[in-house]
Amino acid sequence: MKTKMDxxxxxxxxxxxxxxxxxxxxxxxxDDSMFVKKQITQILSSEGFEVVGTAGDGLxxxxxxxxxxxxxxxxxxxxxxxxxxxxxxxEKILExxxxxxxxxxxxxxxxxxxxxxxxxxxxxxxxxxxxxxKVLERVLQSIK
Amino acid sequence: MNALEDKVESTVVEKIExxxxxxxxxxxxxxxxxxxxxxxxxxxxxxHFTYVPNSLPYVKGVYNLxxxxxxxxxxxxxxxxxxxxxxxxxxxxxxxIIILRLDDYLLGIIVDxxxxxxxxxxxxxxxxxxxxxxxxxxxxQGVVEKDSKLYIILDVxxxxxxxxxxxxxxxxxxxxxxxxxxxxPEQLNMGFIxxxxxxxxxxxxxxxxxxxxxxxxxxxxxxxxxxSKDLQLHSEADSExxxxxxxxxxxxxxxxxxxxxxxxxxxxxxxxxxIRVWNPGCGKGYETYSIAALLSDKFKxxxxxxxxxxxxxxxxxNAPNLVVDKQTLPEYMDNYVxxxxxxxxxxxNIKDIILFEYHDITHPNTFPEVDIxxxxxxxxxxxxxxxxxxxxxxxxxxxxxxILIIGRNEELPDNEWKRINGNNITVYKKIV
Amino acid sequence: MRVEYINPFVEAAFDILKEVLGDDVQRGELYLKSxxxxxxxxxxxxxxxxxxxxxxxxxxxxxxxxxxxxxxxGETLTTLDDLGKATITELANMITAQxxxxxHDLGFTFDLTPxxxxxxxxxxITDNEVEALIVPVIVKQGKIEINVAVRERT
Numbered sequence: 001m002k003t004k005m006d007x008x009x010x011x012x013x014x015x016x017x018x019x020x021x022x023x024x025x026x027x028x029x030x031d032d033s034m035f036v037k038k039q040i041t042q043i044l045s046s047e048g049f050e051v052v053g054t055a056g057d058g059l060x061x062x063x064x065x066x067x068x069x070x071x072x073x074x075x076x077x078x079x080x081x082x083x084x085x086x087x088x089x090x091e092k093i094l095e096x097x098x099x100x101x102x103x104x105x106x107x108x109x110x111x112x113x114x115x116x117x118x119x120x121x122x123x124x125x126x127x128x129x130x131x132x133x134k135v136l137e138r139v140l141q142s143i144k
Numbered sequence: 145m146n147a148l149e150d151k152v153e154s155t156v157v158e159k160i161e162x163x164x165x166x167x168x169x170x171x172x173x174x175x176x177x178x179x180x181x182x183x184x185x186x187x188x189x190x191x192h193f194t195y196v197p198n199s200l201p202y203v204k205g206v207y208n209l210x211x212x213x214x215x216x217x218x219x220x221x222x223x224x225x226x227x228x229x230x231x232x233x234x235x236x237x238x239x240x241i242i243i244l245r246l247d248d249y250l251l252g253i254i255v256d257x258x259x260x261x262x263x264x265x266x267x268x269x270x271x272x273x274x275x276x277x278x279x280x281x282x283x284x285q286g287v288v289e290k291d292s293k294l295y296i297i298l299d300v301x302x303x304x305x306x307x308x309x310x311x312x313x314x315x316x317x318x319x320x321x322x323x324x325x326x327x328x329p330e331q332l333n334m335g336f337i338x339x340x341x342x343x344x345x346x347x348x349x350x351x352x353x354x355x356x357x358x359x360x361x362x363x364x365x366x367x368x369x370x371x372s373k374d375l376q377l378h379s380e381a382d383s384e385x386x387x388x389x390x391x392x393x394x395x396x397x398x399x400x401x402x403x404x405x406x407x408x409x410x411x412x413x414x415x416x417x418x419i420r421v422w423n424p425g426c427g428k429g430y431e432t433y434s435i436a437a438l439l440s441d442k443f444k445x446x447x448x449x450x451x452x453x454x455x456x457x458x459x460x461x462n463a464p465n466l467v468v469d470k471q472t473l474p475e476y477m478d479n480y481v482x483x484x485x486x487x488x489x490x491x492x493n494i495k496d497i498i499l500f501e502y503h504d505i506t507h508p509n510t511f512p513e514v515d516i517x518x519x520x521x522x523x524x525x526x527x528x529x530x531x532x533x534x535x536x537x538x539x540x541x542x543x544x545x546x547i548l549i550i551g552r553n554e555e556l557p558d559n560e561w562k563r564i565n566g567n568n569i570t571v572y573k574k575i576v
Numbered sequence: 577m578r579v580e581y582i583n584p585f586v587e588a589a590f591d592i593l594k595e596v597l598g599d600d601v602q603r604g605e606l607y608l609k610s611x612x613x614x615x616x617x618x619x620x621x622x623x624x625x626x627x628x629x630x631x632x633x634x635x636x637x638x639x640x641x642x643x644x645x646x647x648x649x650g651e652t653l654t655t656l657d658d659l660g661k662a663t664i665t666e667l668a669n670m671i672t673a674q675x676x677x678x679x680h681d682l683g684f685t686f687d688l689t690p691x692x693x694x695x696x697x698x699x700x701i702t703d704n705e706v707e708a709l710i711v712p713v714i715v716k717q718g719k720i721e722i723n724v725a726v727r728e729r730t
Contacts, residue, residue: 032690033669034662035648080669082690107673108688110680128670129595194604194712208605457606461579499728500579507610507707510727 015048016140024050025143026071030061030089031078031105036128040076040105043132044139058084062092065100074101074143077122079108087117094121103142105130162265166336166376168242168343169262169295170255173225177255178262178295180285181339185245186346187258187380190216207252209243210455211504216241216252222303223279244300251304260378261340264290269297336376337361337386344383346525353390353524356553360389392520392552393568396427398474399434406569407438410547411516416446420514422541424505424534425522426452429463429498435518436494437480451511453503463500466490505537506530513543521551535560539574548572577709577726582606584678585632585671589713589722592671597647597715604712604719613708613723615699617641618656620668623689624676630726632675633701633708634668640718641695647717656695665691671722 018024027049031037041051053068055061058081065072075093079086086104093100104117109127117125123142126135167178168187193205193216202222206213220226241252272284285299337357338349349357364386368374377383393403419439426432432452439448454460467487481488503509506526517538523531535556538548550556550570555563561572586603593601618641620634636644638656644667645660646653653660669691676686701723708725 033666034659035666036662038649038659080673080688080690107670109674109677112680128666128673129592194714208607211607211609213607455608461582464579502577502579502582502606502608502709503707504608504610507608509707 016136017044017048017050024048025073026050026052026068027139028053028055028061028064028068028072028075030055030058030064030075030081030086032056032081033078036078036105036130039130040135043130043135047136049139057081058086058089058092061089062096065093066096069097074103074123074139076103076105076126076139079104079106079113079117087113087120090117090122091120101142103139162267163263163336164332165266165269166261166263166339167295167297169259169293170240170242171257171259172219172223172255174256176259176293176295178288178297179242179244179300180297181261181343183244183246183300184343185243185250186343188241188243188252190239190241190252204254207241209250209252212250214243214250214252216254217304218254220254220256223283225279244304246300246304261343261376262290262295262378263336263376264288272296333375334358334361340377341383341386344377344380345387347383347387347390348524348526348528348531350528350531351557352531352554353551355555356390360386363389390521390524390551390553394434395431395521397430398472398477399431399438401474401476403569404434404438404476406566407435407549408442410549410564410566410569410571411439411442413545413547414443414515415545416443419443419446419448419516420512421448421450421516421518422511422514423450423452423518424454424503425519425525426454426460426463426500427456428459429466429500431518431520432463432498432500433466433477433480433490433494435516436498437477440480440494440497441476448497450498451501451514452498453501453505455502455504457502460500460502464495464498505534511541513546514541515543515546517542517546517548519548519550521554523550524554542574544576545573548574577608577707577724578728580682580684581679581724581726582709584675584682585709585722585724586711588671588674588678589711589720592667592674593713593715593720596667596670597644597717600716602714604714606712607710608707609710609723610707613701615694615696615701616721617697617699618664618693618695619699619701620665620691620693622668622672622691624672624686624726625689626686627684628686628726628728630706630724632668632672633723633725634664634671635721635723637718638695640715640720643717644715661693661695665693668693 027044029037029040029051031040037054045051052072053064055064061075061077065075077086077090086106090102090104093102101123102121104122104125105128107128114125124138126138166181168181168184169176169178171177188209190207193207202218204216204218207216239254240258241254242258244251244253269286269288271286272281273287283299283303285297288295288297341347341349365375377386394400421435421439423432423435429452432450436448436450452463467484467489469487473481473488480491480494482491519538523534526534539560542548548571550572552568552570554570556572560575562575564571564573586606590601590603616635617638618636622632624630624632641656641664642653642660645656645663648663648667649659672688676688679686706725708723711722711724713720713722
C-alpha cells in the first residue's frame with residue numbers, strides 16, 4: 001500500500017520506533033500473508049522499529065516468541081491463520097510471558113471478537129486495511 | 145404511387161384471411177424497420193448497461209436481463225446510420241431495446257423507438273432492393289407495405305451470423321401452443337395471441353393455462369368485435385388487458401378474509417408439529433406474510449418455516465423489512481405487527497418463521513421437503529421447458545400428503561396430479 | 577441467497593476496494609448463476625462456515641490481478657509471484673471479513689477460513705447443486721466478479 005505521508009527526515013525528528021536510549025523497539029510479526037507481513041514491516045521499519053522475526057501461523061508465532069524472549073518488545077498478531085489461530089496463540093504467549101505486549105491485526109472487526117482479545121490480554125486491536133497513521137498510533141499506545 | 149395505393153387497398157380487403165406473418169416494427173434513423181415476431185423474445189427499456197472495454201464500437205455493453213447476460217448492439221452504429229436522438233451512451237438515458245432470440249442465444253438491439261406489432265400477409269413481402277435501405281442488402285429479408293408505411297424487414301440471422309434452429313421440447317402430456325397452421329385461422333389467431341403475450345408480458349401459453357387462454361380469447365372476441373385487426377394484441381397495454389382476468393385473487397396484496405377462508409379447509413390435512421412451506425415467486429412478500437399469519441393462527445404450537453423466494457431483486461430485498469400503512473393492513477395481521485411512526489412493521493414472531501431469498505427457481509436449491517407449496521401465477525411466466533422442470537421439482541419437494549396451490553387459472557396434467565375441488569382456488573396433491 | 581446476506585457483501589466489496597485502490601469503483605448489477613463457471617484467470621477463494629456453509633470466490637483476469645497487486649504494493653509487478661498472490665488473497669480476505677463482520681452485527685454468525693488462490697487458463701469451478709450470487713465490480717484495473725454461494729445448514 002502506498003504510504004500517504006512523506007518520510008520525516010531522520011535529522012529533524014527522532015523516529016517513533018526508537019526508545020529513549022536510541023534503541024529500536026523490537027517486533028515479532030505473526031501473519032500468514034506475505035503481503036501483510038511486508039506491509040507491516042514497511043510501516044514499522046520506516047519509523048525506526050526493528051523487525052526481529054516473522055511467523056506464518058499461531059504455533060510458529062508462539063515458538064518464535066519463546067526463542068526471541070526477552071529480546072522482543074511487542075507482537076503483531078493476525079487472527080485467521082491455519083494450524084493455530086491468533087486468539088489461541090495470544091493466550092499461549094501470555095501464559096508464557098504475562099507481560100507480553102500483543103497487538104491484534106485482523107480483517108475481522110466483530111465486536112465480540114475484539115472484546116474477547118482485549119479481555120484475554122491483547123493490548124490493542126487494529127482492523128485491516130492498514131493505514132500507516134493508525135498502525136503507528138496504536139503500536140505506540142501499546143508499548144508506552 | 146397509384147399502383148401502391150391499389151395494392152394497399154387490396155391488402156385491406158384480403159387481410160382477414162391472409163394475415164400469417166407478424167412483425168415488431170420500430171424506427172431507425174428516421175426509417176421504419178421490422179423484425180419477424182418469432183425472432184423477438186421481448187422488448188425492454190434499459191437504463192443501465194455495463195460497459196465492456198475493448199469491444200467492437202457497435203457493442204454498447206452488456207445488460208443483465210433477469211440473470212441472463214446479453215450483449216447490447218447499437219444498430220445505428222453498426223449500420224453507420226445517423227443517430228436521431230441526442231448522444232446517449234445508454235448508461236444514463238434509457239434506450240428502447242428489442243431482445244432477439246437466435247437459436248438459444250439472446251441479443252439486444254437498440255433502436256430509436258419501438259412502434260407496435262403489425263400483421264401482414266407474407267405474400268405481400270417484396271424482395272429487398274438496394275433503393276430501400278441505408279443498410280447492406282444482405283441484411284434485409286424483404287420490404288413490405290402496410291397502412292401506407294414501408295417497412296424494411298431485417299434478416300437478423302444474417303446480421304448476427306446465427307443459423308435459425310428450432311429446438312422442440314415436447315412431453316407426451318404437456319404441450320406448448322402450436323402456431324401457424326395457415327389453413328386454420330382460429331389457430332392462427334391463437335398463435336398470434338400467444339406470441340404477443342410472450343413478447344409483451346412474458347406469459348407463456350402451454351397446457352398449464354391453455355384452457356383459460358382459449359376461454360379468454362372467446363371473451364376477447366366478443367369484446368373487441370370480429371375483425372381480425374382489432375382482435376390482435378398490438379401493445380403491452382393490450383397484452384396486460386388480456387391478462388387482467390388471469391390473476392389469482394389478492395395477487396400482490398394481503399389476502400382478504402374471504403381468501404383466507406378459502407384456503408383454510410385445505411390445511412386440515414397437514415399434520416401439526418413441524419410445518420414447512422415453499423413460496424416461490426413471492427414478489428414483495430404480501431402472500432408470504434398472509435400465509436405466515438394464517439398458519440400461525442391455525443397451528444399455534446407448531447414450528448413453522450417458510451422459504452419464500454423471488455428472482456426480482458428489488459421486490460425481494462424489501463420483503464423482510466416491509467412497512468405497511470394502516471389502510472392496507474387487514475385485521476388478522478394485528479397480532480403480527482408493531483407500529484413504527486404512523487405505519488406498521490412485522491414483529492419478530494412472524495419474521496422469524498420466514499426466510500426470504502433472492503433465488504431463481506430454475507436453479508438448484510437447498511429447500512427441504514415441504515408440506516405446502518404456494519406458487520400462484522408463477523409457472524405461467526416461465527418458459528415452456530422451465531415449466532416442465534419446475535412441475536417435476538414440485539413433485540419431488542412436496543411431501544406425500546402435501547398440497548400445491550397454483551394460480552386460479554392454471555392446471556396440471558391429471559395423470560400426475562390430483563385436483564382437490566375448490567372455487568377460485570387451484571389445489572393439487574401429487575399422485576404417488 | 578438469503579436477502580439479508582446480500583448487502584453486507586456488496587458494501588464490503590465497495591468499501592474495501594475504494595479504500596485500497598482509490599476512487600472509481602463501480603458496481604455492476606447483481607444476478608444469480610448456477611452451474612459451473614469458467615474462471616477469468618485468477619480466482620481467490622475464502623470459505624465460509626458457521627450457521628451457513630459456502631464460499632466466496634473472487635474472479636478476475638491475470639491483467640487485472642497484476643494491476644491490483646501492483647497498486648496495493650506501490651510497485652509494478654510483471655508476474656503474479658508469491659507476493660502478488662498473497663496480495664490478492666489478502667484483498668479477498670479483507671472483503672470477506674468485513675462482510676462477515678457486518679453479518680455478525682445483523683445477528684448472523686459466520687466464520688471464515690484462510691483464503692486460497694488459483695491461477696490458470698481455462699479453469700472451471702464446478703459447484704454441485706449450488707446457486708451463486710454474482711456481484712460484479714468494475715475498478716480502474718478491470719473487472720472483479722465476486723461470486724458468493726452460501727446456504728443455511730438445515
